[in-house]
Amino acid sequence: MTPPAIFDRAARRLRRDRATDRFGERDFLRAVMLDGIGERLSSVTRDFAEVLDLGCFDGAFRLPGARIARLDPGYRFARAAGGVQGDEDRLPFADGSFDLVVSAGVLDQVDDLPGALTLIRRVLRPDGLFLGAFAGAGSLPALREAWRAAEAQRPAARFHPQVDVRAAGDLLVRAGFALPVADVETLNVTYRDLGTLVTDLRDMAGGNMLLTRTPATRTALAAAAEAFTAAATPDGRTMERFNIIYCTGWAPDPSQPKPARRGSGAASLARALGSR
Known part of the structure; x- marks a missing residue:
């Protein structure tokens, strides 16, 4: 079954190309994600020789001693990082690479996130590791509320669906990963006005990339900006939140620990509860 198209792939590529020159000034969110991935990677006591940086942006991810292949949906990001252009749910790599x-x-x-995760698992060798991070459900509440207030009479679709941490864990299981873990961390950022937030989102290749988009009117933009400013704290800044979901999963391998066989416990739960 073909998943429904949610995102405009052409618009996504174009926006990534436009963000290439400015991304280094607005890369704070991805920098935090890479720090989180680095922390999780540091707890793994093994070496990795062949690595895929999926959605490489400017190629900031580094791993000493490893050979890193890079892929990005944007042509200019891919070219600058020495990688290839492609989509995460249409990987051009052989299984076990x-x-x-x-x-x-x-x-x-990504339109087909379950499919993308399945492809990631397939390009991993047995006992290979996947570490991912992305903005999840509950992100950008101040921006959402500002648009809700501005377009109360005629709301438009301005935000794409977001995955929560529980769904992320379920998707890892569905994709066939062993030892799946999904957790969430929150990053709070304050803004002096709506325009600065919108600029950040644009220059980090974010924003509205839905297949069906409705241009905002000047009146709606002004109302959203006013609502955003009205939510400011006494210091004149409005707090915005990014919920970062981290995903960890291993390609299955016989050497990995297995859950205990049902009924193999040495103690009886019924017997323990009966002694109360």
């Missing part, structure tokens, strides 16, 4: 796949800041913009 990598022993580590990292992805920071792109998987929330």
Whole structure:
């Protein structure tokens, strides 16, 4: 069954190309994601030789001693990082090509996220590791509320669906990963006005990339800006939240620990409860 098209792939590529020159000034969200991925990677006591940086942006991810292939939906990001252009749910790599796949800041913009995760698992070698991070459900509440207030009479679709941490864990299981873990961390950023937030989103290749988009009127933009400013704290700044979901999963391998066989416990739960 073909998944429904949610995102405009052509618009996504174009926006990534437009963000290439300015991304280094607005890369704070991906930098936080890469730090989180690095922390999780540091707890793994093994070496990785063949790595895929999936959604590479400017190629900031580094792993000493590893050979890193890079893929990005944007042509200019891919070219600048020495990688290839492609979509996360249409990977051009053979099965079992990598022993580590990292992805920071792109998987929330994919039409077929279950399919993308399945492909990631397939390009991993047995006992290969996937570490991903993306903005999840509950992100951008101040921006959402500002648009809700501005377009109360005629609301338009301005935000794409977001995955929560529980659904992320379920998707890892569905994709066939072993030892799946999904967790969430929150990043709070304050803004002096709506325009600065919108600029950040644009220059980090974010924003509205839905297949069906409705241009905002000047009146709606002004009303959204006013509502955003009205939510400011006494210091004149409005707090915005990014919920970063981290995903960890391993390609299955016989050497990995297995859950205990049902009924193999040495103690009886019924007997324990009966002694109360």
